[in-house]
Amino acid sequence: MTSEVMSNGKKKLDPVLTELCFNLQKASNLPSTNEELTFLNELLQSKELNALVNIHNKIISNVDKKRFFPVPALSDGMQVLADVLELILQKPRRSPDCQELFFMLQKPHLQGLLCAHDAVAQKDYYPHLPDIPVEEDDESELTIKIVQLVKSNEPLGATIKTDEQTGKIVIARVMHGGAADRSGLIHVGDEVVEVNAINVEGKQPNDVLEILQNSEGTITFKLVPAECKMNIRESKVRVRAHFEYDSSLDPYIPCKEAGLDFKKGDVLHIVCQDDQYWWQARKEGDKHMRAGLIPSRALQEKRIIHERQAQNEDENGQCLDPVMADEDGLTCSPKPTRCLVVAENKNKTKKIIYDTAENDDFDRELIATYEEVAKLYPRPGVYRPIVLIGPPGVGRNELKRRLIDTDPGKFRTPTPFTSRSMKPGEVDGKEYFFVTRERMEADIEKGKFIEFGEYKGNLYGTSADSVKAIVNSGQVCILNPHYQALKMLRTPQLKPYIIYISPPSLDVLKETRVANHARSTFDVHNSRGFTEEEFQDMIKHSEKIEFLYEHFFDETIVNDDLLGAFSKLLAAVNRVENEPLWVPASWVQ
């Protein structure tokens, strides 16, 4: 950066600061003491302030005005740097590029730059000063601040309300990153006295809005500062939303324009949770600085409970929801239920009974609203298990088999256990691990099986240890368990990536399966296609799985065209191996 130097060797002062200095000297009717004026004069001429203004001007002149103002790419750059260093450290052999990166990331200048970047992103730049004690005899003096903001297309990013106790108009909310917040001059609780010289005493918030709407150019607020400023530091919390939100349909949002709409599965950066019912958030990766209002967890939970109660009451206490009231007696009956699960045995497929007696929590996680998430960085040689969930017959075995065929040394599926006796030609540990019924029952009792069931008097199941063994051997474990196994699998130790294989619409389902001569059962004595009832069951079953477990899915692949679905699966596996992905925050702590 170059700086101008005058002929006498002194640095030239910034012209705007020089003009301010000049005007200050000319002004004769200021209510300030000589001491204060001298201080201000010295400040305006100080080289520190001039250098800062110089830097500010250079940044502004380099910004492409048509694009957004530069915004921080992320607010935890130092954490990412530490994660990358850790990853490199774990590499037994490092390429020269990797080595160079390793040294660069340890340079104090780079770390200093990232720290400063994070501090700006988190708005952590205000000095932490103790509150100024209020002096008794000062109370009679009313401090007024005058704030001028230039009106543009961007909303001001603040809301107002009538204070219930005083009846005065006050600033109710300042949206993080919005124009008001960036000015640093408007705070929650500030009392609005005048807007563009119009006294707002006794007016309603809507009257004030009208004044604002009708003003052009600069807007001048006369405000009585709030007694205590709210902490405006941004929180770092990220959550995944388990519901969809459209603020235009929400009759209770305090200010519709301030709402932030989102879809199920979106990751949101919660920047402020000060309000019990309305959080401020940004969509992760969104370049807009201004945060929007979303319902808080508490508010959303209340809404869901209310909706469910209203639904139930609609039919004299009967379950209304077709999914909830289906033949399994889902949430209506807390009794243990039984349903079909498939234990695979090479080419043959056996239907066995999935025993839910131990695991009768068919319940949907009571109220799924937001889940706190954090980024998990892939670690070389440690692969997250890939779990394929879906209704029976949707094609999970087919997809799993194709994936393993691409690289059998890399992708593996755990060998199931059974209590049945070994048949001629079978090898222990190949088709099955053959164990006694007593041992298997004892292990089931100890919670060692992620899924188990009984078929024709014999037990079948997959143990959690066999999944762990595959992960520890540096291979990718591929599982297609019954969906109830998700609760056992979705742990911080296993960190599974859960892909939901969904059937397409009934018409496409029939069309693709018939064209491909798809088999409903592979039994050597009984191989046949799907019946109309089985197709319909698949759709019904998928609705039930979605209702119960959708919030666990990392991704959904619709299995319409088999090749298309398989290439999506390959892309997903590749992503899990190479990209940082959002997982429950507790998995990375």
Ligand SMILES: Nc1ncnc2c1ncn2[C@@H]1O[C@H](COP(=O)(O)OP(=O)(O)OP(=O)(O)O)[C@@H](O)[C@H]1O
């Ligand atoms: N996209 C598709 N198009 C046509 N046929 C398919 C498709 N996907 C799978 N199939 C066929 O459907 C049949 C059932 O698939 P598969 O056995 O993989 O289902 P599954 O989900 O593993 O079922 P289950 O859980 O009951 O074992 C197979 O014949 C398979 O080749």
